[in-house]
Amino acid sequence: xxxxxxFVPMLVxxxxxxxxxxxxxxxxxxxxxxxxxxxxxxxxxTDNVTxxxxxxxxxxxxxxxxHNIFPTYDNSYDIxxxxxxxxxxxxxxxxxxTLKPSQGKGNRYLIRASFQYGDYDFKGKLPKFDLYLGSDYxxxxxxxxxxxxxxxxxxxxxxxxxxHVCLVNTGHGTPFISAIELRLLxxxxxxxxxxxxxxxxxDRFNYDTGFTTVRYxxxxxxRLWSQFSWESxxxxxxxxxxxxxxxxxxxxxxxxxxxxxxxxxxxxNINWIPDNATDHFFIYMHFADIEILKSNQLRExxxxxxxxxxxxxxPLPFSxxxxxxxxxxxxxxxxxxxxxxxxxxxxxKSTLPPIINALxxxxxxxxxxxxxxxxxxxxxxxxxxxxxxxTKNWQGDPCTPHEFVWEGIGCNYNDTxxxxxxxxxxxxxxxxxxxxxxxxxxxxxxxxxxSNNNLTGTVPNFLSELNFLRVLVLKGNxxxxxxxxxxxxxxxxxxxxxxxxxxxxxEPASSCDMNTCKNKKGNKIIVPVxxxxxxxxxxxxxxxxxxxxxxxxxxxxxxxxxxxTYSEVQxxxxxxxxxxxxxxxxxxxxxxxxxxxxxxxxxxxSSLQGDKEFQAEAYLLLGIHHRNxxxxxxxxxxxxxxxxxxxxxxNGNLESHIFGIFHTPSSFLNWQERMQIVCxxxxxxxxMHHGCKPPIVHRDIKGTNILLNEAFQAKLAxxxxxxxxxxxxxxxxxxxxxGTPGYLDPEYYTSNRLTEKSDVYSFGVVLLVVITGQPVITxxxxxxxxxSRLVNLKLAQGDINNIVDPKLQRDFDVNSAWKAVELAMACxxxxxxxxxxxxxxxxxxxxxxxxxxxxxxxxxxKLTTIMSFNMESAYDPTPL
Numbered sequence: 001x002x003x004x005x006x007f008v009p010m011l012v013x014x015x016x017x018x019x020x021x022x023x024x025x026x027x028x029x030x031x032x033x034x035x036x037x038x039x040x041x042x043x044x045x046t047d048n049v050t051x052x053x054x055x056x057x058x059x060x061x062x063x064x065x066x067h068n069i070f071p072t073y074d075n076s077y078d079i080x081x082x083x084x085x086x087x088x089x090x091x092x093x094x095x096x097x098t099l100k101p102s103q104g105k106g107n108r109y110l111i112r113a114s115f116q117y118g119d120y121d122f123k124g125k126l127p128k129f130d131l132y133l134g135s136d137y138x139x140x141x142x143x144x145x146x147x148x149x150x151x152x153x154x155x156x157x158x159x160x161x162x163x164h165v166c167l168v169n170t171g172h173g174t175p176f177i178s179a180i181e182l183r184l185l186x187x188x189x190x191x192x193x194x195x196x197x198x199x200x201x202x203d204r205f206n207y208d209t210g211f212t213t214v215r216y217x218x219x220x221x222x223r224l225w226s227q228f229s230w231e232s233x234x235x236x237x238x239x240x241x242x243x244x245x246x247x248x249x250x251x252x253x254x255x256x257x258x259x260x261x262x263x264x265x266x267x268x269n270i271n272w273i274p275d276n277a278t279d280h281f282f283i284y285m286h287f288a289d290i291e292i293l294k295s296n297q298l299r300e301x302x303x304x305x306x307x308x309x310x311x312x313x314x315p316l317p318f319s320x321x322x323x324x325x326x327x328x329x330x331x332x333x334x335x336x337x338x339x340x341x342x343x344x345x346x347x348x349k350s351t352l353p354p355i356i357n358a359l360x361x362x363x364x365x366x367x368x369x370x371x372x373x374x375x376x377x378x379x380x381x382x383x384x385x386x387x388x389x390x391t392k393n394w395q396g397d398p399c400t401p402h403e404f405v406w407e408g409i410g411c412n413y414n415d416t417x418x419x420x421x422x423x424x425x426x427x428x429x430x431x432x433x434x435x436x437x438x439x440x441x442x443x444x445x446x447x448x449x450x451s452n453n454n455l456t457g458t459v460p461n462f463l464s465e466l467n468f469l470r471v472l473v474l475k476g477n478x479x480x481x482x483x484x485x486x487x488x489x490x491x492x493x494x495x496x497x498x499x500x501x502x503x504x505x506x507e508p509a510s511s512c513d514m515n516t517c518k519n520k521k522g523n524k525i526i527v528p529v530x531x532x533x534x535x536x537x538x539x540x541x542x543x544x545x546x547x548x549x550x551x552x553x554x555x556x557x558x559x560x561x562x563x564x565t566y567s568e569v570q571x572x573x574x575x576x577x578x579x580x581x582x583x584x585x586x587x588x589x590x591x592x593x594x595x596x597x598x599x600x601x602x603x604x605x606s607s608l609q610g611d612k613e614f615q616a617e618a619y620l621l622l623g624i625h626h627r628n629x630x631x632x633x634x635x636x637x638x639x640x641x642x643x644x645x646x647x648x649x650x651n652g653n654l655e656s657h658i659f660g661i662f663h664t665p666s667s668f669l670n671w672q673e674r675m676q677i678v679c680x681x682x683x684x685x686x687x688m689h690h691g692c693k694p695p696i697v698h699r700d701i702k703g704t705n706i707l708l709n710e711a712f713q714a715k716l717a718x719x720x721x722x723x724x725x726x727x728x729x730x731x732x733x734x735x736x737x738x739g740t741p742g743y744l745d746p747e748y749y750t751s752n753r754l755t756e757k758s759d760v761y762s763f764g765v766v767l768l769v770v771i772t773g774q775p776v777i778t779x780x781x782x783x784x785x786x787x788s789r790l791v792n793l794k795l796a797q798g799d800i801n802n803i804v805d806p807k808l809q810r811d812f813d814v815n816s817a818w819k820a821v822e823l824a825m826a827c828x829x830x831x832x833x834x835x836x837x838x839x840x841x842x843x844x845x846x847x848x849x850x851x852x853x854x855x856x857x858x859x860x861x862k863l864t865t866i867m868s869f870n871m872e873s874a875y876d877p878t879p880l
Contacts, residue, residue, distance in 0.1 A: 029053060031184025032222070037177050038066040038085030047081055048215050049672070055181070057087060060097045062390055064089045066174075069118025073147045083116035083149050088176035089167055094404055095175065096134075096166040097289070098381075103184055105110065105374070107195060107348040110183040110221060112164060114174065115141055116149040128172020132166035135369040135400035138276055139200065141175075149178070151224065151833040153201035155362070157186065157194050159420075161378075164396045171879065183222050193282045196333055199362035202281070203272070207259035209235055213730035219251040223360065233268075234260050236355065238290040243324040248284075248357045255325050256290050268344040268354050272361065277670055277753065278807075279334035280339065284360035287328070289320040293352070301354035303328060303342040306335075317347045320355065333364050335809060342466030349551075368659045368775060372399040372411070375441050380421065381404070382438040387431045395624075402581045410447065414741050423447035427473070427777060429528055435460050444468045452476035459483055459500070464490065473499045510682035546746040564645065568636035572645070573600050590648065597648035598633050601639070618853040624692055628684030630707060630717040639800040649717075654681075654766075655703030658773055658805075671804075671812035672852045673712065674770050679716035679845040681706045685763060686838040688716075689756045694724045702743045702761035703769055723754065742786065749833050757832035763841065764788075764827025771820055773805030788828045791821065816851035819844060 034054045036045075041058040064087040071105070089095040101109065117126055126143040131152060139152055165181065167175035193199055193744040206225035216222035229235065242255040249255070263267060274281070289299055300319045302309040310316070312328040320326060332473065335341075371377070380398045383389065392407040399411035399419035409422030421442050431453035439448070440462035446469060453697060455477040463472060464486025472487070483491075489498035495621050551828045568578065568592075578590035586604035592596065621632035621644070636643040651657070654677060656676035657669050669677070679700075688696040698705075699721040708718045747753065765776060768787045794803050800817050801810055823844045829835050838845070 019691055022338060028220070031101075031103065033098060033101060033180075033182035034805075035099075035180040036082045036085060037087040037179055047082075049080075050222075051224070054082060054179075059099065060099060060180075061087070061395070062096065063092060063095050063393075066746075067120040069116060070122070070146075070199040073118040080114075080149075082179035083114055085117075086116070086118075086120060086176045086178045088120070088174050089169070090174050092169075092395075094168045094396065096132075096164045097177075097180055098167070098396065099163040099182060100161055100178070101158075101163065101182060101184065104161045107187070107626035108157050108185040108189060108191075109163070110153065110181075110185055110473070111154055111163065111165070112151055112179075112183075113177060114149060114151050115143070115178040115766045116178050116182070117143050117176075119146050120176070120658065121174070123599045124762040125173065126408050126459065127175065128170065129173065129175035130170055131200075132164075132168055132252060133367060134160070134164045134371050135397055136367040138365070140170075141334075144392060147362055151201075153224070153824065154365065155190050155194060155199040155201075156367070159196070162371065162397070163370075166396050169219040177299055180287060181222065185221055187364075189221075189233055191250040192329065192331060193362065196282075196364055198365045198367055199282060200365045202363055204273075204358075204625070206254045206257070207235070207356060208237075208254075212289075214251065214253055218253045223250075225250065225254050230259070232262060234262050236260060236290050238323070240290070240323055242288050242290060245325065249327060250286050250326045254358050258288070258290055259355045260355045261353045262651065264353055267346070268342075268356055270359065271339065271597075273339050274337075274363070276363075276379070277338065278336060280336060280360045280364040282330045282333060282364060283342070283357060284330075284362075285326075285328045285342075286325055286358040286360075287318070287320040287355065288325045288357055289322050289355065290357075291508070292322070293353075297351050298349060299352040299355065300347045300350040301344050302347060303410050304341075304345065306337055308344075310342075311403035317350075325357075329345060353619075366659060369400050370418045371397045371659065373420050375443075377422040379436075379438045379441050380409070383426075385425075386433070386436050387429070389429060392429070403579045405582045412444070417741075420444050422468075425449040426453070427476075428452040431455055431589060432459075433534045435463075437718050438467065439463075442466065447471040449473040450477065454478060455736055456480075461486060469496060471497045475499045475501045478502070486844045494816065502699065524627070537603065561691075562634045564634050564636045564643075564859050566636055569600060569602075569636045569638075569641070569643055569645075572598065573857075576602075591645070593633065593645075597650070598645050600643055600650045602636075602643040602646050608688040624688070624696070626684055626687045626691070627713075628680050628715050629687065637844070646717075647709075649707035649715065651708035653704045654706040654708065654770070657708070658703060658769060659775075668807070671808055671816070672856060675845060675849045675852055677706070677708065677712065677714040677814065678767055678770055679682045679842070679849055681766070682763065682838060682845055683717060684714075684716040685759055687841050688722075689759070689838045696722050696724055697756055698722050698762075699754070700743075700761050701742060701759055701766060702740050703766055707764065733857040745832070746830060756838070757835045759826050760835045760841065761832075762839060763838075764824045764835070767827065772819070773807055788825070791825065795825075796823070813852045813855040816848045816855070819851070820848045823848075 010241045032052065034080040035231050037057040039045075039054075041056050041201060044052050044053065048708075067086050067088055067696070069086065071082055113131060124146070126146065128140065128142050130140050131138045133154065133156065141150065142153070143150060160647070162471065165177075165180055167177060187560065202682045204223060205228045207229070208227045209229045210227050210238055212227055214225035214227070219225065236259075239256070242252060244252060244255060245251065259268065269736045285303070291299075293299065298319065300317045302316045303312070303318070306537055308717060311331060312327065313327060313331055314326070315422070318326075318328070330634050346352070356646050372380075380394070381808070384394050394406045395640040396404060397408050398406045398421065398695075399413070402551060405411060407422060408425040408427075409430075410425075411420050412422045419831055422445055424442065424445060426438075427449045429449065433455065434457040435455060436452065437460065439445075440460075441661065442448075443466065445466060448463075448466075448469060448471070451473045452475065455474075456482040457479065459474065459479050463469065464484050479500065483498075487496065487498060491498040549813055572591035572593055573589040574591075576587075576589050580588040580590050582588070586602045589600045589602065591600045592598065619631070625631070631647045632644065633647060634645040636645070640845045661710065685698065688698060698716065699718065700718060703714070705718045706714050708714055736879070743762040743765045745756075745758035765787060769776060769790055770773075772787065772791065774787055776787050778787070778790060791803055798820070800814055803821055804810075804812060804817050823836070823841065827835055827841065
């Protein structure tokens with residue numbers, strides 16, 4: 001008896017501990033970030049319904065205004081507490097939230113952004129704006145009404161430690177946001193689908209009566225399951241446990257109900273229309289038989305999508321397992337269709353109608369742009385926090401997209417790696433204190449300007465350990481003590497341009513003004529003197545332009561290349577109001593001269609390598625003229641303002657269309673259009689190699705340097721790295737390797753021997769990208785695969801459909817495709833002598849185009865998106 005009396009309290013204590021552990025496990029929000037936008041700084045709360053803990057958004061963004069929705073809408077649609085407040089962004093084109101989940105990259109997250117207008121601004125006018133995830137377009141936010149909330153949800157595999165959720169003003173109203181929620185998923189959830197890209201939620205259904213949305217805590221990943229009922233259908237319910245063995249199975253409460261036809265011989269028919277004509281769907285169907293069947297009963301059915309048996313991971317027909325979840329899902333992206341019909345139909349021997357418990361529909365979304373290298377990004381966020389920088393609109397990713405690169409930041413874009421920080425200009429930024437030690441992690445920076453601030457202390461030694469640092473400007477601060485020996489040694493050797501004041505600090509002078517500083521041997525510290533050279537060069541350009549115009553006008557040509565003043569350029573660009581892009585040289589702006597649109601490239605005052613490339617491009621554009629090369633309109637050389645004005649290309653670059661960055665059906669390129677564009681580009685390169693004397697090697701052929709005008713005619717651009725080539729056949733020149741990794745000729749990369757075949761190799765890589773729709777470099781956990789190797793592996797299978805871009809849906813001439821693939825592989829041959837010339841490339845591509853046109857002429861006419869191509873234009877390697 002005494003033993004039993006002692007056992008009872010122990011048992012009670014054990015039960016209490018066990019209950020505590022189970023409750024804690026059920027309420028585990030360690031993988032959650034839950035942000036209520038617009039609540040007061042520092043405030044937190046636990047939602048009464050979901051028990052989710054929410055925090056203010058103040059720590060995740062430094063712009064915007066907070067508002068409450070109009071009280072009338074507080075009870076509309078049974079809205080969540082989180083959507084009663086919001087943050088709007090009347091300033092800046094783009095505003096970004098930055099989150100850094102503790103679990104980091106390599107994990108899958110459910111990311112949800114919520115919006116409710118609620119007439120917060122008393123204007124009664126529903127806005128429309130774009131939502132971006134990182135550097136890439138996610139979706140456009142459109143509101144059906146003032147009271148109805150909108151949830152945008154995506155399942156995304158993180159390639160960076162940072163998540164940026166950005167709102168972009170498109171001129172249709174002020175962007176705003178109500179809540180951001182981040183949910184860490186289990187490692188295997190949706191893995192098969194997310195191997196193809198990210199999954200945007202289209203719909204998620206829990207087939208049950210009622211209107212309550214199932215979410216956390218019933219679903220530990222806080223997926224939103226909308227209850228959906230049809231009057232013409234019957235519903236099965238059970239209170240028994242339904243086994244959900246896998247992490248991506250729906251929660252118990254969802255699987256406890258199922259939809260079935262009213263008629264014993266009926267089928268389940270689910271139809272939907274995609275939001276975008278080019279969307280590829282992934283489908284997840286969840287089944288569990290929640291009835292106890294008798295020995296003479298059988299529930300067996302087939303699943304059809306648009307009339308075809310569903311190609312899932314399990315064989316059909318299928319009998320759902322008693323009180324156990326089985327999930328059928330798309331193993332590949334489903335074919336594009338204007339409408340989808342999902343049919344679940346009983347077999348002839350089945351005695352019971354089919355059922356379905358839950359359904360998930362996702363669309364595939366590609367996010368091709370890589371974010372800034374995490375280590376570099378971490379330094380920039382540390383600098384922003386340490387020095388409380390709030391005047392530069394540093395939001396989102398530092399380097400991408402190009403048009404929103406952070407002010408004062410220079411980036412290196414490498415197709416095989418993440419963008420890296422290579423220059424940092426914080427001159428006159430109000431910095432106080434010492435130099436942030438985090439700058440030691442900017443391991444490939446070549447230019448650092450911290451001048452004219454209030455920095456104090458000693459110059460840190462870690463600056464001498466930055467192996468790529470070539471320019472260091474520290475003047476206009478209050479440093480004391482000697483210059484680190486390593487820095488002084490680099491300055492003495494001429495490998496570092498060092499600028500530091502000689503101020504009275506009570507300590508020995510450590511350095512001096514860059515124009516007077518000498519070492520003990522009397523050698524001046526090297527200072528780049530580019531401004532005067534650039535001015536002289538552009539003056540020479542002016543004389544050359546006049547001479548070229550006179551010479552060309554003798555032949556009856558009307559070439560209007562002229563010099564513009566800086567004030568004229570300001571007028572042309574509407575005071576530089578529309579940015580088309582940014583790069584190491586500076587910024588490209590949209591402009592208008594008369595009735596003609598132009599692009600204006602302005603050289604940044606802090607650009608180093610960009611200045612050299614800028615001059616080279618201006619000089620080259622003055623001397624070459626071809627319909628497939630970008631045309632020079634004019635230039636600016638007004639004191640410190642230098643710019644090139646060239647024709648505007650309305651349809652951007654080739655790569656943006658191949659990877660779907662423009663997000664419009666008309667931007668999708670069919671096979672004929674792709675062949676026409678690469679044929680155009682090949683003609684431009686053929687002219688440079690064979691129509692110019694001396695021949696010119698471009699040295700940076702890639703998809704982003706092939707621009708498309710309003711008629712989708714392709715023109716080569718960006719000649720900053722181009723180089724004239726000796727005319728003797730078979731010769732080469734030795735030069736420093738430049739260009740874009742992934743497109744670089746391996747022989748040129750290893751030997752510095754540049755020939756016209758180096759361009760041929762790069763063009764072959766472009767052709768492979770156009771054919772396959774794949775990036776130049778594919779990364780997985782164990783390997784980095786170049787596109788030429790990827791195609792070579794697939795060639796062994798002998799099926800052209802496994803090589804050509806699946807978005808084309810096999811709509812191409814097989815012979816044309818084989819010829820294009822063989823040509824591309826010949827272009828990327830490792831040995832340059834085995835590569836074709838551009839003359840030969842043009843002829844082969846013309847054959848590909850002819851074959852595809854012949855096929856099109858024999859095809860029955862169908863309604864398609866029509867692009868304006870000049871298919872009958874004649875080409876030759878001579879100037880216009």
